[in-house]
Amino acid sequence: MKFKILLALIFVNLLHAQKFYFPKAAVTDSSILEKQLPVLASELMTQKPLLKLKEQNKANFLDNLFRLEMVSKDYKKSITTLSEHRNEFADHNMVGNRFIAHEVYSLAKLIEKRDNVTFQIALQKAFDEKYKTLSDKMLVRLGLIFDGDVNSLRKTFKKSIDKQKDKDSIDYPSALALCKSYLNYKVYASIKPQIMQLLAKKDQEKFIIETKDLKTKNGNTLTITIVRKKENKAPLPVVLTNNIYAGPIDVLFGKRAAIYNYVGAVVNTRGKRNSNDENNPFENESQDLYEVIDWVSKQPWSNGKVGMIGGSYLGFSQWAAVKKLHPALKTIVPQVAVGIGIDYPAQNNIFMSYMLQWIKYVTNNKLTDEADFNNFPKWDSINTAWYKSGKSFRALDTISGQPNKIFQRWLDHPGYDEYWQKMVPYKEDFANINIPILTTTGYYDDDQIGALSYFKSHHLYNKNANHYLVIGPYDHGGAQSFGYTTVSGNRIDPVARISIDDLAFSWFDYILKNGKKPDLLKDKINFQVMNTNSWKHVPTLEKMHTSTIKFYLQDHKDIPSVFTQSPNKTFTKQIVDFKNRDQKESYRLVSKKDSVKVTNSVYFESEVLDKDLIISGNLSGFFNVSINKKDFDTDTYLYQIQPDGKPFLLSTHIVRASYAKDNAVRQLLEPGKVEQIPIKNSMFMSKKIEKGSKLVLLVGVNKNPSWQINYGTGKDVSDETIKDANEPLEIKWYNDSYVEIPIYNE
Template sequence: MTMKVRNLALVALLGTASIGAAQSPDAPALTGPDWARRGEAELSPARYSVIVEKDVAVPMRDGVKLAADVYRPDAPGKFPVIVLRTPYNKATPDEVQNSRWYAERGYVVVNEDVRGRFASGGDFYTYRHEAQDGYDTDAWAAVQPWSSGRLGTLGGSYLGYTGLTQAIGGHPALKAVATDVTTTDIYNSWVYSDGAFLLGFSLPWGAGTVYGRTTDGGGAFVKPEAYAKLPLNTADAASYKVDQPYRDWLAHPLRGDSYWNGISFERQAAKISIPALVVSGWYDIFLRGALGDHQQIKGAGATPLARAQKRIVIGPWTHFKTIAPRKGGFGGMSTPDDVDYGPDAALNGNLLYLRWHDHWLKGMDNGADRDPAVRIFVMGENKWRAEDEWPLKRTRYTPYYLASGGRANTATGDGTLSTTKPAGAESDRYDYDPANPVPTLGGNICCSSVPSGAHDHSPVEKRPDVLVFTGPVLDRTVEVTGPIRATLYAASSAPDTDWVVRLIDVDPNGYARNIQDGIVRARYRKGKDAPPAPIEPGKVYRYDIDMWASSNAFLPGHRIRVEVTSSNFPRFDRNLNTGEDPATGTRMAVAHQQVLHSARYPSHVLLPIIPR
């Protein structure tokens, strides 16, 4: 693997239907794996000129009218319909080109501004109206004179969320979903992560990019000082303007709160009854939710068709850097990922989504219904692999135990990692100061100036508030593919604090590439549905930390490493260590932390090892 070289996958702009977007006529032939190029000749060809109707009024059940631009083939007859519902302006050049591209290939594209955004009527409130408005839009599109009565969805991120909510108890005319970098799980993927607030996303995107009707001056890149603003529920005004949804998210930290009804649909994902194709990335912010949706639908989907025809494709991508749509990408919204995963990591989404809709909306026998349920990109070896299920049945879940002589602070400390359970009574200590948190350096974050994806964590590992546990040099490849969890036995001097665990791949040159991480807020250690419970200072608690999932081959000569710390800022808000309400607290305290790894308290990460 070549380090410090940019990922070859081109840019996908948040919210556009970017993965299915058109390739410019002058673009060079895209590379990519054979499986993605197979069947290219079977795709619907560009054969139609296009008629465009601007700002067509689409009625909602409450009398509000949404505005849609309708792109349709200039030919008699009825055509299948692709519905895109966007908060990012249907009239942008990329949206126009994308919609035309599908219309040229025999689809009617209904490209609609969601309620309260740009040309559509009503008031916008993030997430709140999408399921109902999506259903009403589908009902309208199904009976138009140009409609065949067979509908599909397209689009990523927020557009993907709208498509998935359309499919939950969806209109009978909706026959297929195609989407990327998204999930139904708003609560525990978009806003919170095991009790910690996703500040690095919720502030710049929620209180900036989708603020108001037209985002008049807001945007994804907030003032750096706004992240540190206290109380947290005023950081929106410090960055841009007061945003009520942002403040409401902070005021409703429990999943069981009725506020999340009609917003977060992860408990209803199994109600999807139609084929659904989702593309995600190992470094996408919504990866965990996408995998959760997949397991729900695959295991308990509302129909045999939905269960049999659920597909997921996961590459080495971040949210902005997904599948190469066309020469030049979209808008230059790149992320400074350090790693080049090779030419197979750059896919042309047309070969996925057009093929999908050709089959399910046009009835073309192109093999889309016979594709494997799961395709994963194994980083390190940089190879694609087809699988029948997720997680993989052949997985050997193997504990890797933390150990040290009590000085695991920094990468030059004495922390070790092995499959041997500790026998002594060991522990490590560090101080976590929320006034000086560990900075976010890559990972599953998007939509801000904060780095995402894979980066060298060596700078972070110089901090004394980061414990570093490193395994021996490998003499064979160790593949880690699947869900990753950590069990941490720890004590704190604070009534509340955070624990962060990160998996690292260290190459022979010392480049420490972050693979995946997880966080838990101590007061929410009992789960997202349980009331918050303070911890007793000095008492040892067991923390089970969901480190999401990945697929990485640790190659010979590399080492497996684990970091333990108490902050990852500003991806997550800082725990102030005082036990105050995180939304309104202003007082900080230094927490004296102890991580135990002994026969009694065997702290470890549980790695999903795939037999070679």
């Protein structure tokens, strides 16, 4: 391990040791800067780090290359590289076209020179030329693509150039960052004003866009945006989205529905846009949406049928809407839906630091506070400051600079109590939901647990639930828009690279327009088996696997297999000192080149697998433990160590031990007594594991700045401080504990 770290440090030092001439006058003289940057970019394109990246990650290589070509003013080459990048990044044009702004800029520069015209004239020609080549589905996204935050980009560029003050040279990483930040600022500052005007004109030609304020019966104001295609004269079904993220995306969502030949309606939550009401996220959707659905269903452009769509908070909103089901609501398509109180703001009853960052994002103003939310160094420093201070989790908002009553109110409900239950259907409520539903989520989706909790409850309480699930190798963004080519650095199978938009609106056609059921929906559960380039279709989640294997917490060196229970009961002892806030991260080599993080974890490794197997479903099982405190938070990771030695994260699980049996009722552990902790609500995954692989199981204790810290006193964890740490936590992980791994046999 030390050798690996040493090699990495040598490589980083070599990168920084490599210097390029860059005159200090360029910092203050823009004319010198404009002359020097193309020279610098040309030099960077020939350097080994960039060429090495071509072998390691072609998409990232192309991403850097086209930017350097633009800075060096080789616009023709940059367009060719962008085309190659688009093909590498995605099989369809949704993701691949995210650099249209850069392409239009390069086209304009070529036209400016070719036709000897002003840049403004060239830009209009370039825009018109590119616009004609794009599909309607792509056109609706152009507003977001061209709407770069010029002020933010300018600040980023200024930070990069200011680092060169009083220096006559620049190292490779700094030079690359400078070129990229300069280019982003240059592109958007040069084209945004004119392009946004051109887009607005195009929208006026194609759509009718209206914004209205609705008054609810209790006097609240909600702003709603309605988008219709001009060519559609007859009443149509309405596709409604409830959006807390008020801003340009409202029109985008409306236009998205319109181009699929629906009326798009996007309503903002209380306190957003034109509403002066109090903004309390999640609390009022069920009440407000009933009235919104009633209103849109009765408008002259509506045929009386309403469907809903949206992801994350917007997915949660649909479940809130069906708690009291309006007759006009015929279907919902919740995507990566937040499981309020289940996976957010706490996952399996452990509150996350991110919740405060998100609260401020949606409540700081009437739209969204992008600058604050995306200031990751700021939030990292806040979370680290809290962690280092040893103060209670309740102090996080004060440490951030301002107390927050929403944050505090959420912390007052550590169990899944009535506060959370009243926001969405709960238990028997699901029996009354008899409309067809399509849920989408992904193996890498942060809200997968929430999305599946609704799905499972619906089928549990309604035996006739007409509810379909599509799950594949998608992250939080991919499962609500379109499948990427890579996720978490891993290339996904071509068959998985689908447009979730197309799937969703095919579903709407099926339900709202008596169309054909989408081909992918061959059964209630439709899941993509990674590494097989195939989809499988089964009637229930339980059928995602046909058998299981038990991975016992034991060293297979002492017994032939971790998959066979030892006849001798033993335990592995782990000690975690909650007082230690300067703990260095620890890693364990799993091959000559690769390692996995094992901080606060115990490592168990299987023997080499002698045949292929498909892991499909989620982890279950039990931990039999005894501890010297009343509570702790478990943290579990299952890895595949591939035949080439590279680790691949398959599933994770985190839970507060005292809530593991019942997420609504806390049951403290008895110190010194062997207790059983069930494993529920872990992350689903479906992947073929090749022969020659090993499985690695890490079990341990959650202790990091991203989550609450459970000191084990039995008090409300939000109120505990480092003074409650006392002696280190001592855990005995007994070897009859096992993680049950689901296996799918063809």
